[in-house]
Every structure is written in structure tokens, then in C-alpha cells.
Amino acid sequence: EPEVTQTPSHQVTQMGQEVILRCVPISNHLYFYWYRQILGQKVEFLVSFYNNEISEKSEIFDDQFSVERPDGSNFTLKIRSTKLEDSAMYFCASALEDRTETQYFGPGTRLLVL
């Protein structure tokens, strides 16, 4: 069964460093999302991406964040200068269609900023 994959599973970084989180969505999906979950809290939407551009971003998704689909398969989230409060689990999700189809989540990347 096709699945969303994410790398790395865990990342530890120093405050101020750049990190890139990688995702490979399900191959025929067209809509891509990043969510984040701070430990013990609910899952929060960061950004949606379709047709090689951002469709929507939340207040959390400030200038330090960017997303890219550099090739036909990868979907990346970059945090330019990490802050302590960026420590969280980051989930990538993909869907075949935005309004009616289920979003399938990757296993997540646990980011720890020291």
C-alpha cells in the first residue's frame, strides 16, 4: 500500500541553524501539507501546497519557513533559523484532492532545537 515517507525521523539542531525536513508524498497525490505538533498538544496546520505554489499558510508559517517541491517526488520544509519553540513533531500529508479526499500522514520528523 502506498504511503507517505519522511526523513529524518529525528533531528537535533542548535538554535539558529537551518533544517530541512523531507517528505515523499504518495505518488499520484496532488495536494501537500505540513502540520506540526508541539509535545502534548494538538496538531496544527502550517501550509498547503498545490501546483507548485503555496495555497494557504497559517500564522505560524512566518518568513523563517519555506516549502519546496524540487522534483516530482520530494516535498521539503525548510526552517531558516530555528528557534527553541520550533521543537515539535512535523508531519507531512498528501491527498489526491483537496475537498473530498482523505489526507494521509507520514510518520513525522521529531525536531529538537537546543
Add this chain to the structure above:
Amino acid sequence: AQKITQTQPGMFVQEKEAVTLDCTYDTSDPSYGLFWYKQPSSGEMIFLIYQGSYDQQNATEGRYSLNFQKARKSANLVISASQLGDSAMYFCAMREAYGSSNTGKLIFGQGTTLQVKP
């Protein structure tokens, strides 16, 4: 205002019994979807079940069923014959079809931790 409310931070259930996890939602969108995801301690988000706002029947997927009461704006998850492996965090989520953004983003509740006792 909270769009998705899960009022039970934690629940216990005896193995083999049924359990209901509550979820209420708030939307003015006539078309929306409701989802339940399971998050075990390993952290991944596992899709369980989906209910569309226009679906006439309650969704079922194996041991999972969704008790959809549109007038009450509730979408409770029912797990029948609980198993030890059901112990996890459960999230209710909503997607509005014609919301301000119209990009299909999911809005999550706070989650309910379910513990299945042997």
C-alpha cells in the same frame, strides 16, 4: 472559538468492551468532512474513518464507527471490542469545503488519550 472540541482528555476502557470518544464541531460551511486519526505512542498519525457532511449513513470501518449527529454537530468515534493495541491518542479533525481558505486543511481537536485495560 474552537472549531473542534474533544472534551475527554483521557478515557479508560476494559478490553473487549466498546468505547465512545466524543467530538463536537462548529462550522457554518454547508459542506465539510470529519475525520478521526489515531496516534500511538510511536507518534505517527493513522487515518481511521471519514464522514462527509452529506453522507446519509454513519461511516463504519471494521471496529470503528462514527456516530454522526449533524443537528448536534457531533461526530463521536465508537470503537467496538477494544483491544490493547487501541491504546493511543485519538484526534478528531474537520475539513471545510468552502471555508475562507478552501485548501482542504485539517483542523484538529485537542485529542483524547485512550487506555485499554486488560
